[in-house]
Amino acid sequence: MTSSGGEVFEGFYEALVDDDAEQLYDRAPCGYLSTTPDGTITKANQTFLTLTGYDRGQLIGQMRFAQLLSAGGRIYHETHYAPMLRMHGQAHEIAFDIVHADGSRLPVMVNSVLERDPHGAPTIVRTAVFDARVRREYERELLRAKQRAEESEARATALARTLQQTLIPPIPPVIPNLDVAAAYRPAGDGSEVGGDFYDVFQIGIDDWVVAIGDVCGKGVGAAVVTSLVRHTLRAATVQNAEPSKALRALNHVLRGQHDTNRFCTVVLLRLRRARGEWTGTVSCAGHPLPLLRQSNGALRAVGKPGALLGVVDAPHLHDAQISLLPGDTLLLYTDGVTEGRSGKNFYGEERLAAAAARSLDSAEALTSAILNEVLEFQAGKPRDDIAVVVIRAPV
Amino acid sequence: MVSIATRHNINISGQPDGQPIVFAHGFGCDQNMWRYVAPQFEHEFRVVLFDHIGAGNSDLSAYDPQRYSSLSGYAGDVVAICTELELRDVVFVGHSVSAMIGVLAAAAAPELFTKLVLVGPSPRYVNDDDYVGGFSAEDISDMLESLESNYLGWSSAMAPVIMGRSDRPELGKELTESFCRADPFIARQFAQVTFLSDNRADLPHVVTPTLVLQCANDVIAPVSVGKFVRDRMPNASMVMLDATGHCPNLSAPEVTAAAIEQFVRRSTLALQ
Numbered sequence: 046m047t048s049s050g051g052e053v054f055e056g057f058y059e060a061l062v063d064d065d066a067e068q069l070y071d072r073a074p075c076g077y078l079s080t081t082p083d084g085t086i087t088k089a090n091q092t093f094l095t096l097t098g099y100d101r102g103q104l105i106g107q108m109r110f111a112q113l114l115s116a117g118g119r120i121y122h123e124t125h126y127a128p129m130l131r132m133h134g135q136a137h138e139i140a141f142d143i144v145h146a147d148g149s150r151l152p153v154m155v156n157s158v159l160e161r162d163p164h165g166a167p168t169i170v171r172t173a174v175f176d177a178r179v180r181r182e183y184e185r186e187l188l189r190a191k192q193r194a195e196e197s198e199a200r201a202t203a204l205a206r207t208l209q210q211t212l213i214p215p216i217p218p219v220i221p222n223l224d225v226a227a228a229y230r231p232a233g234d235g236s237e238v239g240g241d242f243y244d245v246f247q248i249g250i251d252d253w254v255v256a257i258g259d260v261c262g263k264g265v266g267a268a269v270v271t272s273l274v275r276h277t278l279r280a281a282t283v284q285n286a287e288p289s290k291a292l293r294a295l296n297h298v299l300r301g302q303h304d305t306n307r308f309c310t311v312v313l314l315r316l317r318r319a320r321g322e323w324t325g326t327v328s329c330a331g332h333p334l335p336l337l338r339q340s341n342g343a344l345r346a347v348g349k350p351g352a353l354l355g356v357v358d359a360p361h362l363h364d365a366q367i368s369l370l371p372g373d374t375l376l377l378y379t380d381g382v383t384e385g386r387s388g389k390n391f392y393g394e395e396r397l398a399a400a401a402a403r404s405l406d407s408a409e410a411l412t413s414a415i416l417n418e419v420l421e422f423q424a425g426k427p428r429d430d431i432a433v434v435v436i437r438a439p440v
Numbered sequence: 441m442v443s444i445a446t447r448h449n450i451n452i453s454g455q456p457d458g459q460p461i462v463f464a465h466g467f468g469c470d471q472n473m474w475r476y477v478a479p480q481f482e483h484e485f486r487v488v489l490f491d492h493i494g495a496g497n498s499d500l501s502a503y504d505p506q507r508y509s510s511l512s513g514y515a516g517d518v519v520a521i522c523t524e525l526e527l528r529d530v531v532f533v534g535h536s537v538s539a540m541i542g543v544l545a546a547a548a549a550p551e552l553f554t555k556l557v558l559v560g561p562s563p564r565y566v567n568d569d570d571y572v573g574g575f576s577a578e579d580i581s582d583m584l585e586s587l588e589s590n591y592l593g594w595s596s597a598m599a600p601v602i603m604g605r606s607d608r609p610e611l612g613k614e615l616t617e618s619f620c621r622a623d624p625f626i627a628r629q630f631a632q633v634t635f636l637s638d639n640r641a642d643l644p645h646v647v648t649p650t651l652v653l654q655c656a657n658d659v660i661a662p663v664s665v666g667k668f669v670r671d672r673m674p675n676a677s678m679v680m681l682d683a684t685g686h687c688p689n690l691s692a693p694e695v696t697a698a699a700i701e702q703f704v705r706r707s708t709l710a711l712q
Contacts, residue, residue: 083657083684083691109684111659116575117582119659120635121590123686124468124536125620131690132472140589142582181589188588 076174082159082167084109084127093174096153098146110172115142115150126157130170134159140177140184152181205265212238212268214275214432217245220253222318224437226408228416232263232381232430240267240309241379241430244275251318254282257377257434258311258332270307273298278313288313288328289362292354296330299355308355312348312377316369316436323369323438328362330354333380338401340372340440347375374411375436376401381429385419392422408435442499444524448490448517449497452525454482460527461485461704464518466536466560467634469620470496473535476693481701485531490521492538494626503626511537511637515544522552531704533557535689536660537634539669544639546648556650557700560686561669562661563639571640574662580635587631591624643672650676651703653688653696660686679703 070077076093080086086104094101097113111122118141129136135158142150154177160169217227231239240260247253256278260270274295281294292313299309310332316325327335331353334346347367352360369375378397385392400418405411412435419431444450451471454461461481463474471489478487491498492514507513518541522530530553534542539561546553565573566580575583622630650673654666663680670678679699683692 109657111685115582115586116579117584117586120575120579120583121586123658123660124466125590127685128469128473128687128690129620131687132475140586142586184589 076153076176078110078172078174080110080170080172082131082170084111084170086110087169096151096174096176097143103146110170113143115144118142126155130157130159131167134161140181143174152177154180209238209265209268212272214243217243217434218247220245220247221251222321222439223253223316223323224408224439225255225435226412227434228412228432230381230416230420230427230431232427234426238265238268238271239263239430240271241381241432242271242275243377243432243434244278245434246279248283248315253316254278255314255316255377255434255436256311257379257432258309259379259381259430259432260309261307263430267307270299270309273302274309274311278311282313282315286315287364288315288326289351289364292328292330292351292362293360296354296358296360300358306355308353310353310380314375314377325367325369325375326364327367328364330360330362333378333383336376336378336398336401337367337369338374338376340370342402344398344402369436369438371438371440373438374401374408376411376415377434377436378415379430379432381427381431382415382419382433384429385423385427385431387422387424392419396422408437411435411437442502444521447493447499447502448521450521450525451489452486453478453489454485454487456486458484458486459529459531460488460522460525461531461533462488462490462518462522462527464490464532464534464538464541465492465495466534466538467630468536470498472496473687473689474533477689477697477700480693480697486527488521488525488527492630493517494630495622500623500626503623505629508626508629508633510633511541511639512544512548514538514541515548518542518545519549519552522549527552529554531555531557533559533700534561535559536561536686537637540637540639540642543642543646543673546646547642550646550648553648555704556646556648557653557703558650558669559653559689559696560655560658560661560666561652562665563643563669563672564637565635565660566638568638571668572662572664574660574665575635580632583635584628584631587628588624591627640668640672643669644674646673647675651700652676652678653681653699654678655681655683655685655688657684658686677703 071091073090073092076096077090078086078093079088086108089101089104111119114122126136126139137156139155141153141155143153145151154175155172157170157172159167162168214229217225225245227243240262243257245255258274260267260274277295277298281291285291285294292311311330312332312335314325314327316323327348329348330351334348336344337347338344348365349363351362354360383392383394383397400415405414412433415433420427463478465471465473470491474489478489481487494503532542532553539558540563542556546556565575566577567573652666652670654663666678670676681688681692681695685691688696
């Protein structure tokens with residue numbers, strides 16, 4: 046063995062001998078307590094006495110562990126710690142405040158084990174008590190940060206919900222001599238607005254505009270563009286008598302928006318009533334064509350297909366004339382209806398046509414029948430937004 | 441709708457035709473609190489154990505903060521359990537806050553209960569003028585802070601372990617890590633509802649024969665509070681247990697069970 050090796054050995058030997066059981070106990074780097082099963086203190090090491098400021102004589106046989114705790118800690122001791130110790134035989138990392146002999150509070154972390162006799166009867170509780178002042182302060186910081194985070198999340202959620210409410214399409218107005226109804230249902234559980242929209246508004250006496258459309262995408266981003274589209278259409282239809290021109294104006298606005306590359310589909314319908322009869326001009330931009338159900342039961346699509354908006358600078362768009370005779374029903378919808386899926390099956394145009402063919406006595410009845418059917422088809426959780434507008438000329 | 445047996449993790453043992461004895465646990469833990477006491481009644485009684493919603497192996501999704509914003513929500517559950525299980529002549533044994541839950545249940549549906557056993561009851565924990573409940577309002581906020589400090593150990597990583605128990609019903613008999621651990625939000629509300637409740641005015645309305653089981657050294661429900669309960673209830677007696685702490689059902693199960701059994705037998709004889 047080398048001389049340096051010999052020195053290491055001597056130091057090892059001294060440490061082994063000097064650190065006897067008494068020192069190990071009294072000068073352990075944690076407070077150390079023994080109690081009866083009901084908590085009466087039977088032993089305490091010097092570290093515990095130094096930490097808490099008590100004399101041995103004040104503690105041994107005089108006090109129960111719970112009595113050293115703050116009032117809140119005593120409740121926790123009785124309702125959690127003692128039951129856990131009794132049932133599991135141990136309790137770990139329990140945070141308590143010990144009330145120091147001078148009245149101040151000492152945050153500690155406690156581990157306890159319960160010893161039992163050979164028959165299983167509890168005999169001794171041994172408890173290690175660690176000074177946790179710095180750790181507790183850090184944990185309080187964490188708790189405060191968590192509370193702040195929860196509060197701001199609650200505020201953000203409330204704000205988002207309020208804003209979303211303003212983006213939901215309004216109930217359509219009452220139009221004299223015309224029966225109008227509309228339905229809107231966002232994708233998913235219905236809590237978040239998306240990209241589908243409709244609008245019904247008046248230009249003049251017996252002169253109305255009906256729009257339905259779909260901005261690509263879902264969620265708040267789509268809803269913001271949807272809002273822009275709705276307001277732009279309102280302004281553009283006042284300036285442009287032909288729906289195709291109004292749609293071109295909308296296309297211009299969408300193309301000019303630098304911060305969005307979203308495109309959209311729209312059906313725009315200008316309805317006028319003259320000599321007691323409703324006629325309309327309709328333009329379709331990349332959107333499913335409206336269905337016209339005539340009073341004799343015939344069902345056909347109306348309008349001419351045109352290009353999506355927001356993609357090219359000069360989209361091909363057309364205007365088509367329609368008549369809405371007494372008893373005729375016009376159905377406008379978004380692809381969330383026909384592309385509603387159940388497994389591999391789409392709700393599809395046939396089911397929609399069948400629903401539209403059923404003679405229901407009001408626009409409202411047909412609207413809700415279609416919405417309910419599409420929702421039911423997708424077990425109440427549509428993948429895409431759904432919008433439906435039904436216009437019916439009274440007999 | 442999940443059945444009431446699943447919602448409350450109801451465990452029934454003992455004699456199918458026996459008189460029902462329902463054990464209700466207090467704030468903090470679950471029905472395992474009765475594991476040393478309840479078996480002693482199985483030879484004669486139909487023993488019913490359950491977890492309050494939010495505790496133990498109950499269905500946490502059934503926790504409705506509105507319903508459980510007062511003890512009457514919990515009392516309603518006790519009545520519903522007795523009604524749905526078609527229990528009659530029920531002996532209700534409630535520990536800690538469940539003592540007052542039992543008082544409220546008996547006030548709401550007195551026909552269901554023949555006897556009440558209140559273990560460590562307190563109709564109000566916070567001092568009020570001449571009434572000494574044992575705690576100040578500051579003590580209660582101190583306790584809530586103590587709860588929060590200890591829930592730092594309740595990480596979301598533990599949640600699956602605890603909640604996953606619902607598909608392992610056999611664990612109802614076995615102790616698991618979930619004992620005395622609960623969702624922090626629920627535990628906090630239950631703590632507030634428990635320790636800020638005041639049911640002193642309900643005591644005189646319950647005429648059901650009642651036994652108050654009082655521990656000599658109970659830091660949560662002191663002897664003076666036990667006496668208060670006995671004196672305010674028209675048909676109550678009190679037995680002092682030679683036990684320390686708030687949980688004689690754990691620390692002194694034999695004397696606790698003996699006191700309950702003696703009371704149940706005596707009042708049965710008195711009724712006959």
